[in-house]
Amino acid sequence: MTGKADPDKPAKNIRPANKRGVARLAAVQALYQMELSGAPLTSVISEFTAFRLGKEMDGEQYRDADEQWFKSIVAGVVEDQKLVDPFIHTALKEDWPLKRIDSLLRAILRSGSFELLRRKDVPAKVIISEYIDVAKAFFEDDEPGLVNGVLDRLAHELRNAEFDAGQADGSA
Numbered sequence: 001m002t003g004k005a006d007p008d009k010p011a012k013n014i015r016p017a018n019k020r021g022v023a024r025l026a027a028v029q030a031l032y033q034m035e036l037s038g039a040p041l042t043s044v045i046s047e048f049t050a051f052r053l054g055k056e057m058d059g060e061q062y063r064d065a066d067e068q069w070f071k072s073i074v075a076g077v078v079e080d081q082k083l084v085d086p087f088i089h090t091a092l093k094e095d096w097p098l099k100r101i102d103s104l105l106r107a108i109l110r111s112g113s114f115e116l117l118r119r120k121d122v123p124a125k126v127i128i129s130e131y132i133d134v135a136k137a138f139f140e141d142d143e144p145g146l147v148n149g150v151l152d153r154l155a156h157e158l159r160n161a162e163f164d165a166g167q168a169d170g171s172a
Helices: 019-037 041-051 067-091 103-118 124-138 143-158 160-168
Strands: none
Touching (some): 067 103, 103 124, 103 143, 124 143, 143 160
């Protein structure tokens, strides 16, 4: 999989995000940073809230984010990783185990999976759409389609009633 951009500077060719969308993007960046550097959760959250969310850094103005949403995603992924990773693994093709996936893409899948699992107050279709946009911010090739496929499979598994209800009332 190719076409990856700099994880610290997402592409500008995506639609403008709302505060939760910005929080999701920042959460993915924070999880990516934690995986690469081994930095602890508290220091990464502190860094992002102090220097990135809604702040200017290296001449770039970061958009304002829902800070609580950001913190809940990052902390939730860390706390639930042993539960989330097996879900993702089962949704991937057999010849592409999770450990083989690019670390930035893993952060996107973990964040989206966490929200599907724990944020029942947000419709699955919204979560999937938001994380496809996050993937598009960093990748230009097949990765957004992979995110769509994996999160859609997980949504049907984790929230089947939500999809059944949509089909029963004629929507979906």
